[in-house]
Amino acid sequence: NNSRFVSPALKKLPDNFTMEFDMIIHFNLGEDEKGYVLPTLGFHLLDLLTSDPNGRDYLQNQEALIDADFQLYPGEEGESHMNFRSLEKGSTYMNGSRKDLSKLDAYNGKLFHVAVWVQKERVRCWINGDKVYDIPQALPAKTNFNRIAFDIPSSILQDEHVGMYVSNIKIAQGAPDMRSKLITEGKLVTTGILFDVNSDKIKPESYGVIKEIATVLKENPTVKVKVVGQTDADGDNAKNMELSKRRAASVKAMLESEFKIEVARMETDGLGESKPVADNTTKEGKLQNRRVEFIKL
Numbered sequence: 367n368n369s370r371f372v373s374p375a376l377k378k379l380p381d382n383f384t385m386e387f388d389m390i391i392h393f394n395l396g397e398d399e400k401g402y403v404l405p406t407l408g409f410h411l412l413d414l415l416t417s418d419p420n421g422r423d424y425l426q427n428q429e430a431l432i433d434a435d436f437q438l439y440p441g442e443e444g445e446s447h448m449n450f451r452s453l454e455k456g457s458t459y460m461n462g463s464r465k466d467l468s469k470l471d472a473y474n475g476k477l478f479h480v481a482v483w484v485q486k487e488r489v490r491c492w493i494n495g496d497k498v499y500d501i502p503q504a505l506p507a508k509t510n511f512n513r514i515a516f517d518i519p520s521s522i523l524q525d526e527h528v529g530m531y532v533s534n535i536k537i538a539q540g541a542p543d544m545r546s547k548l549i550t551e552g553k554l555v556t557t558g559i560l561f562d563v564n565s566d567k568i569k570p571e572s573y574g575v576i577k578e579i580a581t582v583l584k585e586n587p588t589v590k591v592k593v594v595g596q597t598d599a600d601g602d603n604a605k606n607m608e609l610s611k612r613r614a615a616s617v618k619a620m621l622e623s624e625f626k627i628e629v630a631r632m633e634t635d636g637l638g639e640s641k642p643v644a645d646n647t648t649k650e651g652k653l654q655n656r657r658v659e660f661i662k663l
Contacts (some may be wrong), residue, residue, distance in 0.1 A: 370614070372421040372515040379484075379537065380513045385411065386481045386536045391440050393474055393577070405521040407438045407530050411484065412513040419459060421513060431455060432509045434489060436482070438467075446470035450491070450499050454506050465498050481574065484511070495573040527630040547584050550590065552662040559617060559658045564601070566612035568620060576617065579660060580625035593617050594659040595636040598652035603639060610636030617658055633663070 393404060413432035414424055423429050432454040441447050451460035470493070483490045489504035490497065514537070518530060547554040558575040561568055568576075583589060595610035595617075614634040621627040645652035 368520050370425050370515065370517040372424055373513045376512050377622050381486045382539065384481060384483050384538050385514060386479065387532050388477055388479055388534045390477055390531040391474060393440065394527050405438045405518050408517040409436050410434060410515040411511045412515055413510050424515065425467060429456065430653055432506060434505060436491065440470060443472060444468060448498055452505050459506055460501065460504050462499060462501055467493065469496065495577065498500055544578050548660055548662055549586055554659055554660040557653060557657045561613055564607065564609065566616040568616055576620055577625065580621055580627055583627050583631065590631045590663040592633040592635060592660060592661040592663055593638055596641060596655060596657045596659065597639050598655040599639040599642065599646035607636060607638030610638045614658065
């Protein structure tokens, strides 16, 4: 049967925010079920009517002031794809094109990550770090999102043969626009590039941030940058200095090897724990101090 979930009311989300979640899609079809249309998963960002404080009208009639509607269509043998549209008071505001998801078949039964970034009217979406959508005018101006929702339509498939699982839902204020920070202001600071403990090995979840920085550099081919690593104050000062330099070099190496940014456009440095921006005695402060800076030269 049709299944819908709408979240409790959220504090009004800012103009710039992200929504992320992990997902597992599991299909174990019998021979007599091969070729059936697989159920889709919809996930939504909503600005609900003030007359619907409990979200019940949306559950029953899908009525909303604004509905940013993402539909994930799993398929067999390369047929997986995704659609996006935005609705204003039930009428289509913007209809995005179908995007094929050639890798989704390989994720059957495996955890993968979905991320959405809203910046005023602009909407971007990634699956496992691969950008699916980047639409500059996807939403009406002054949209005030206040809920999220998920839905799955009815299906003739048996429950034991199909499963969709969502976990680790996170909504957070978005990072400043990287293009503006680096190109206009001349400096971009990020805590989104993560490393293994006491190592210069970059964690896989950092890929999306580095890819965004690479995109900015490709769009501005004359710009050169200095990559500067910074650490918290845990451990030996001299070792932290050396570690920060190695981490900056690792980021430079990934930008060159994965995204073909010319080595001549990048310098690196490391400042260790010498320039903290927050209290090194707290967990939150240490997180802010473990950062990578990109300085326009």
